[in-house]
Amino acid sequence: MKSVAIIGGGIAGVTAAALLAREGHDVTLLEGSREWGGSAGKFTRKDLTYPVGATLGMGFQRGGIHDRVLQHLGLDVETELLDLVMTIKIDGHDVAYYRDRARFIGELQDVFPQQAQQIGAFFEEIDKIQRHVAPLMESLPALPVRTLYDAQLIIKEAQSSLPLLPYVTQTVGQVLRRHGLEGSVFARLVDGILLDSMQTGQEASALLGAVALSIYHDGAYYVPGGLYRVTEILKESAEHDGATMLLGRKITSVMQTADGFLLEDRRGRLLLADVVIGALPLEAMQRLVSPPLLRTLKRTYARQRKLAQWATFTYYAAFPEKLVTSDSAFRQIHDERLPSGHAFLSLSRSGDVKRAPEGVRTLTMSCHVPIGYFDATDNVHYGHQIERMQDVFETIVEQEFPGFREQAIERHPGGPGAWVRYTSRPDGGVGGYPQLRSTSLFRAASFRTGVPNLYVIGDTVFPGAGTIGASTSAIHVARQLGVKI
Numbered sequence: 001m002k003s004v005a006i007i008g009g010g011i012a013g014v015t016a017a018a019l020l021a022r023e024g025h026d027v028t029l030l031e032g033s034r035e036w037g038g039s040a041g042k043f044t045r046k047d048l049t050y051p052v053g054a055t056l057g058m059g060f061q062r063g064g065i066h067d068r069v070l071q072h073l074g075l076d077v078e079t080e081l082l083d084l085v086m087t088i089k090i091d092g093h094d095v096a097y098y099r100d101r102a103r104f105i106g107e108l109q110d111v112f113p114q115q116a117q118q119i120g121a122f123f124e125e126i127d128k129i130q131r132h133v134a135p136l137m138e139s140l141p142a143l144p145v146r147t148l149y150d151a152q153l154i155i156k157e158a159q160s161s162l163p164l165l166p167y168v169t170q171t172v173g174q175v176l177r178r179h180g181l182e183g184s185v186f187a188r189l190v191d192g193i194l195l196d197s198m199q200t201g202q203e204a205s206a207l208l209g210a211v212a213l214s215i216y217h218d219g220a221y222y223v224p225g226g227l228y229r230v231t232e233i234l235k236e237s238a239e240h241d242g243a244t245m246l247l248g249r250k251i252t253s254v255m256q257t258a259d260g261f262l263l264e265d266r267r268g269r270l271l272l273a274d275v276v277i278g279a280l281p282l283e284a285m286q287r288l289v290s291p292p293l294l295r296t297l298k299r300t301y302a303r304q305r306k307l308a309q310w311a312t313f314t315y316y317a318a319f320p321e322k323l324v325t326s327d328s329a330f331r332q333i334h335d336e337r338l339p340s341g342h343a344f345l346s347l348s349r350s351g352d353v354k355r356a357p358e359g360v361r362t363l364t365m366s367c368h369v370p371i372g373y374f375d376a377t378d379n380v381h382y383g384h385q386i387e388r389m390q391d392v393f394e395t396i397v398e399q400e401f402p403g404f405r406e407q408a409i410e411r412h413p414g415g416p417g418a419w420v421r422y423t424s425r426p427d428g429g430v431g432g433y434p435q436l437r438s439t440s441l442f443r444a445a446s447f448r449t450g451v452p453n454l455y456v457i458g459d460t461v462f463p464g465a466g467t468i469g470a471s472t473s474a475i476h477v478a479r480q481l482g483v484k485i
Contacts, residue, residue: 001025002481005263005273007251007288010038010423011054011231011467012458013279014245015069015474018234021241022073023483028271029243030263032250036235037228038279038423039430039459040467043316045410049355050316051226051364052422053430055346056086056330059468061219063138066230069471072485073237077230079221080349086220086330088192090342091185101127101217112186119186122179129210132164137211142476143462144442164207171437172209173202192332192342195368199310199465200434208435208463222329225354227467250424254278254454255290261454275453277477281309282445282460283426293451300450304460307439309429310340310368311416313386315393317363318409321350323401324361331400337392340368345400360409365393371427374415386415432459432469440464447476455480 001024006013009031017029035041039053059065060079070077081099088095093111098104105123109116141153172194173182181187190213191201197212198204204212223229239245253264254276263271278285282304286297298305329349334342346364348355356362375381390413398404416428433439444462447455457473459465475485 002274003260003272004028004275004277004481005030005261005271006277006279007254007263007285008038008279008458009033009036009231009235009245009247010279010458010470011040011227012470012474013038013277014231014234014238015471016277016279016457016477017238017243017245018073018241019069019474019478019483019485020481021238021243023478023481025481027238027243028273029238029245030249030251030265030271031245031247032424033422034247035228035422036247037231039419039425040227040231041423042226042228043422045412047357048318048360048362048410049225050362050412051228051346051355052314053312053364053366054227054467055344055364057221057223057227057230058215058219058466059471060221064218065468065471065475068485069234069475073234075233075237077223077233079223082220082222082329084328085216086332087326087328088189088332088334090189090192090334093185095189097216099217099220101214104217108186108189112184115181115184115186118179118181122175122181123213125175125179126210126213129164129167129206130214133207133211136164140472140475142447142479143444144446146446146448167206167210169437170206171202172204172206172213175206175209176202188334188341192334195340195342196332196344197466198435199368199431200436204435205437205440208440222349224349224352229354230467251288253290254288254293256293256451256454275481276455278454278456279458279474280424280456281426281429281458282456283429284424285449285456287426289454293454296450300448301445303439303443304433304445307433308371309427309433309460310431311371311373311428312366312419312430313339313369313374313389313393313416314364314366314414314418315390315397316365316410316412316414317397317404318356318360319363319401319404320407320409321359321361323403323407324350325401333396333400335392335396338367339370339373343367343393343396345397363397365397368431369416371416371429374417374428376417382415382417386413389413389415430459432465435464447473448480
């Protein structure tokens with residue numbers, strides 16, 4: 001068994017800690033903030049709880065990523081399977097995104113009747129791609145291939161995946177064009193779905209795009225309280241199995257010694273470990289390591305140095321439940337005043353007292369913004385930008401819940417600076433890199449840094465964004481250290 005230091009208490013770090021502690025490793029997890037969960041965390045104000053980022057749960061269905069981890073550890077998380085995943089509001093249309101695939105496609109064909117045939121054909125092709133990708137990913141291969149074991153997992157399903165070869169170099173946009181849907185409102189709707197899950201729109205890899213356009217049909221979930229509950233349950237499991245889980249321990253440097261790795265926190269406290277797992281963005285990891293390690297990481301992740309993440313503007317509010325007329329928990333709202341064209345809104349469910357007392361609802365709303373969109377160098381200008389964006393958000397919320405402006409109980413706007421301060425995300429970048437055909441799958445960032453026993457997990461390595469992507473990378477590093485899952 002090895003001593004393992006994990007830097008970062010988001011979903012990836014805590015998943016790795018729980019899996020490795022169960023295996024018997026001596027695990028110490030160090031989280032710099034005062035909250036668990038990272039981008040899937042929370043903050044509280046009196047009796048109100050706000051999930052900070054990720055809100056829509058996936059991977060809890062039988063065989064899903066979170067389900068695999070929970071089953072392996074003998075744990076359970078309360079979830080509500082959604083028949084209506086979300087409502088998409090675009091160009092005056094309210095599109096119901098149903099879990100049932102046929103019903104969803106029928107809804108789209110009803111909303112866009114002139115393109116009904118093309119939409120049906122588009123989804124037939126997307127389904128064909130997804131059906132061949134699914135078995136390939138079932139064994140959770142770690143890409144890009146670095147070991148014989150990785151290759152064996154790919155080769156095992158290679159024959160059934162041969163029909164995917166024509167799509168390796170294609171984008172979702174090319175599939176849309178083939179069906180005469182380029183430039184349509186429907187294509188913009190697809191853009192919005194992809195951006196929320198893949199950090200890019202029609203430029204997304206056709207292979208991963210097909211997965212993103214199908215994944216909600218496997219199951220989408222509301223988690224009472226928020227997705228932070230998953231992190232809390234895994235953290236408790238890790239502690240039960242002997243892991244040391246520390247909040248407020250911000251690591252400032254990592255160097256390699258003859259005895260392993262030496263970590264130092266901001267108060268000068270030291271920790272020696274055989275293995276270091278950085279459960280944080282690649283950019284953040286590269287800022288921590290000593291020059292010799294940095295040279296190796298720069299070579300390993302040269303392709304990613306050319307990529308940029310998105311930042312986000314987030315808005316949190318609480319208001320009386322009587323303002324809610326449609327109980328859709330999740331809404332994607334397209335509006336040309338928003339930098340990326342749309343925002344994602346999460347509303348607490350009636351009776352979810354883990355988020356709000358009876359008669360009150362809390363709301364988390366966010367949109368993508370380019371890094372640098374907010375001027376971090378000028379506090380006055382930054383404040384004015386936050387106020388302007390808050391006004392746009394509140395105008396949209398007022399349209400959704402008439403009376404909100406007058407009756408709001410709390411309002412908390414947050415720019416990219418909040419993510420830098422509370423989650424140590426460089427430049428406020430969240431969600432990982434765009435899943436382009438040139439930078440995904442076999443060209444993605446590996447969890448293996450090129451330095452033995454030094455790893456990176458989370459949304460900036462394969463497979464990328466979301467809690468299921470982060471958890472998958474945690475499974476990869478756990479397997480590397482002997483966990484059979």
